[in-house]
Amino acid sequence: MPTIDRIDAFADEMTAIRRDLHAHPEIGFEEVRTSSIVAEKLGQWGIEVHRGIGGTGVVGVLKGKGDGSRRIGLRADMDALPMDEATNLPWRSTIPGRFHGCGHDAHTTMLLGTARYLAETRNFDGTVHFIFQPAEEGLGGARAMLKDGLFEKFPCDEVYGLHNAPDLGHGEIAIRPGPAMAGADFFDITISGYGAHGAMPERSKDPVVIAMTLGQALQTIVSRNVDPLQSAVLSITQIHSGSAYNVIPGEARLAGTVRAFSDEIRNLIRTRMRAVAAGIAAAFEVDIKVDIRDIFSVLVNAPEHSERVAEVARSIVGDANVKTRETPKMGSEDFADMLQAVPGAYFWIGHDGNVPLHNPGFVLDDKILPVGASMFARLIETRLPVGGHDGATHV
Template structure:
């Protein structure tokens, strides 16, 4: 079975929805317009709507014509990134500093497509739970929905999610059991020295020099402290200091991320970061404050659900295009928190284009929309078959 003909028939509607959301991107917990679109579409298709779950999240409930039974959750993220777009598409972002550079506009649209198809057919026994999540990009949207008693209010026996994948070929779908995406911490390091004139560094305590030295020293943690058989990444992604050519500033700041698959390795990296910072502070006579925050858990696909998703994917794109032995990736995804609460699986759907996500030139291929929508819809129909 290729993509569902009924979904292909309203593909143009899905493209229009996606382009509208793309042109009006909203970052985490600000998805007011997007969630209103989602709620309005669900309601128009006769789906029970629950807005405001986890602040700006939306949940839709649809019972199949076979009556009560098991409950399958489908999840999509809605938020954009705080970055500019450089694609020059006719439907490009109309909001400076906001861009759907990760394709969440496509994920939201795919789930809407699945919801529309399922509402028009209801050919299953049990309940489909449509979870439209805010704030996936490091702001804790999944945890906000869980804190709002997502699964107590809307129980699910299983839950499934997906992500676009420009690194895969069009028509390929990847899903595999076990650890699939890394856990992640974000960190901020503030260095407080003593400011001075740029011509008289001896009367100050230069936080810029400390920041440079600390950035280099932190890179030795993975290369010299972590077990080389364990995957780990420590990336410094921001350095901020100074405002003038002739002023040594009072403060400097570093920020970045840690990625691991092991709680023990994550603990080691956090401890060494604090130890190295303390040593640097003593060496240079400055104050260094380290703030490390657990943002993402390791995403672990459950075996039976990953196998079920692979079988459905084979229906859509052919067994030869389903990848089930892919290596885990160091990227992170807060769907991991939902998978800790409910068994399920996370899939990647390939599409045309080679520009990676989180790049200002990223373009999502609209051809992926019926593929993702068909995959999600068939997961409900097969897992809730009469």
């Protein structure tokens, strides 16, 4: 596998960084230690450092050889998940309720490896913006950086991101042009009924029964309102009500997520959720409040930039290991918001292990660190070639 020799030479140092970040995970907008390490490393390598972008975000700026005006952004997420780890590894999380169960520690390390290599070689003509993003896990870190003027302060002509993928084999890289990951809403529904003794249900407006009825009714939206040729998911993931065996409570709450690959379908589902809730509220003579929040946009990879990723991947892992995903992923990713502002692509790097992301037993394969760093580095060297015409797009 022809990863970059210089990056391979400091692969052990990358592993040490990754495992240190893994042992000290921080959730969204709390990445104080992580962002400090990132800023310190970038500064050591002579890269211009900007902190506090979108909260705890960090951006490094590096100019290459020549006077080319093109600019490319490379993005990695830094946050961990609010969950416990169950791996018992020597470098396992030292913080209860915090775990890098999605591999963002690896993404941060890969981008640091890319930054070190490019700072040493500067074998490109133009400017690279290394974007270290906070709060990817549903807290709006990308939107916070964009609101803070990310692409006004650090303009980019293209932007790229990546993610580890235990569903792919080690050394495989996957890309999907067009819609690649679903947009997502989170919702909270509050049913305000009327409590009573559990032995006297006729005196209540039972929010538990209403919640069960509403939950069943909401499932008809995807099965009966969404075009069956379109993909969508409506999942109720939380139900909260009551505190005693013999008390009918006064309130029940439902929460969950909606996923779809078009804004039209997302709007349809939102409208139907509110209509169904209003109908059931009228039928049971209670008040039902529905709060639906747009959390992730649909992630759309530009076809041109997707092909550039595939070409670079072939040079690193070989033709047989470059995959074009046939179907989009129902999972979501807030890099989608950056791709709405700047064209680019998001790709996946496979690794050993079959425990899925967000599982307490997830283990990342450190052997992929040089692969990800080499992918980012080669994208820069091929998209911003030394001696190429300004604005060149060949590979």
